[in-house]
Amino acid sequence: MSHLRSVPCGPEPVPPRSGSAASVRVEAPGKVNLFLSVGAPGPDGYHPLTTVFQAVRLIETVTARRQPSQSRQDITLTLEEPDDAVPTDETNLAVRAARLLAQATGVSEGVDLLLRKRVPVAGGMAGGSADAAAALVACNTLWGTGLGPGELAALAAQLGADVPFPLIGSTAVGHGRGDLVTPLMTRGSYQWVIALQERGLSTPEVFRRFDELSGQGPAPIAQEVPEAMTAALRAGDPRALAPHLHNDLQAAALDLRPELAEVIALAEQAGALRAIVSGSGPTVVALVEDAAGAQRVRRALEAGGLCSRTLRVDAPVAGARVVG
Ligand SMILES: C[C@@](CO)(OP(=O)(O)O)[C@H](O)COP(=O)(O)OP(=O)(O)OC[C@H]1O[C@@H](n2ccc(N)nc2=O)[C@H](O)[C@@H]1O
Numbered sequence: 001m002s003h004l005r006s007v008p009c010g011p012e013p014v015p016p017r018s019g020s021a022a023s024v025r026v027e028a029p030g031k032v033n034l035f036l037s038v039g040a041p042g043p044d045g046y047h048p049l050t051t052v053f054q055a056v057r058l059i060e061t062v063t064a065r066r067q068p069s070q071s072r073q074d075i076t077l078t079l080e081e082p083d084d085a086v087p088t089d090e091t092n093l094a095v096r097a098a099r100l101l102a103q104a105t106g107v108s109e110g111v112d113l114l115l116r117k118r119v120p121v122a123g124g125m126a127g128g129s130a131d132a133a134a135a136l137v138a139c140n141t142l143w144g145t146g147l148g149p150g151e152l153a154a155l156a157a158q159l160g161a162d163v164p165f166p167l168i169g170s171t172a173v174g175h176g177r178g179d180l181v182t183p184l185m186t187r188g189s190y191q192w193v194i195a196l197q198e199r200g201l202s203t204p205e206v207f208r209r210f211d212e213l214s215g216q217g218p219a220p221i222a223q224e225v226p227e228a229m230t231a232a233l234r235a236g237d238p239r240a241l242a243p244h245l246h247n248d249l250q251a252a253a254l255d256l257r258p259e260l261a262e263v264i265a266l267a268e269q270a271g272a273l274r275a276i277v278s279g280s281g282p283t284v285v286a287l288v289e290d291a292a293g294a295q296r297v298r299r300a301l302e303a304g305g306l307c308s309r310t311l312r313v314d315a316p317v318a319g320a321r322v323v324g
């Protein structure tokens, strides 16, 4: 089913705009879920969510380059740093995004995409979704297709539940599959220590385990984000936010990867305000008060030997935007 109603889809291909830029570079952020309430799956297999996304300073970069006019008109993707875990074919979310935009707008031009990844792959931080959002914005600019934010969001939702959020970034509430996003007013900056795992977790597998663990059905989904959480975010108060961090998928992720419970415990013992699994995991994110706190938590995690790497990032940051 198409979610896109107002995009021109006529049979006439849109000719390339002469004189426009040869390349467009776009940055888009990864995310953490500050709150994730999951309901029972619907007939399409998708679970209704009430979630709070926060965009973190782990930035994906997609550069869209115009192809020489005599070349085959195609969509190609190259990774700046080759990674076996990231496909470079038609299944890459950035390629799917470019193709969907071309189809929706009748563009016949190709594009070469160059992708620089900084978000851990299959880590529950929506790196692939950020790539798709960045590719939509980059190609919309390169091709001069002129879709507005609402039209891009509708295409994004067709690519994946997590794709609309990196278009807007900052902090937002997600409903539906997580694709219906509304910006949330927040203040201040939040410091996170990110504990990475060598091996990712598959999102569908985590949702499946969630269903298994829920037996007769999960607890009713939270219809709204708890007021205490939105108040803490409005106040810009990480101490007040910490007790309200919540992830319904955490039990499923811990069931699949029991060692993550130790990662969480280590981070909290080292002084993190709170540590939780990010989205479907296996990345654990620890909210810390300041740089000194971050350093203590990173040291403890690295000494514990239960994660492959740690990073320190701040949040929130802006959504997909053209740079350079
Ligand atoms: C769990 C979350 C939380 O933000 O993020 P990640 O931790 O994976 O980044 C998201 O819901 C993931 O979104 P995303 O990764 O875009 O999901 P999609 O590609 O649309 O769907 C992949 C699969 O996940 C399951 N899925 C996804 C979203 C949803 N609301 N219900 C689901 O059941 C379905 O099995 C679906 O086939």
Ligand SMILES: Nc1ncnc2c1ncn2[C@@H]1O[C@H](COP(=O)(O)OP(=O)(O)O)[C@@H](O)[C@H]1O
Pocket (backbone or CB within 6 Å): 085, 086, 087, 091, 092, 093, 094, 120, 121, 122, 123, 124, 125, 126, 127, 128, 129, 131, 132, 200, 201, 203, 280, 281
């Ligand atoms: N651009 C992309 N970057 C990363 N993974 C991608 C991309 N396109 C498709 N994939 C596939 O999607 C899977 C999950 O991607 P990712 O967005 O990194 O994780 P998550 O869904 O946990 O946030 C990867 O294992 C990979 O096979």
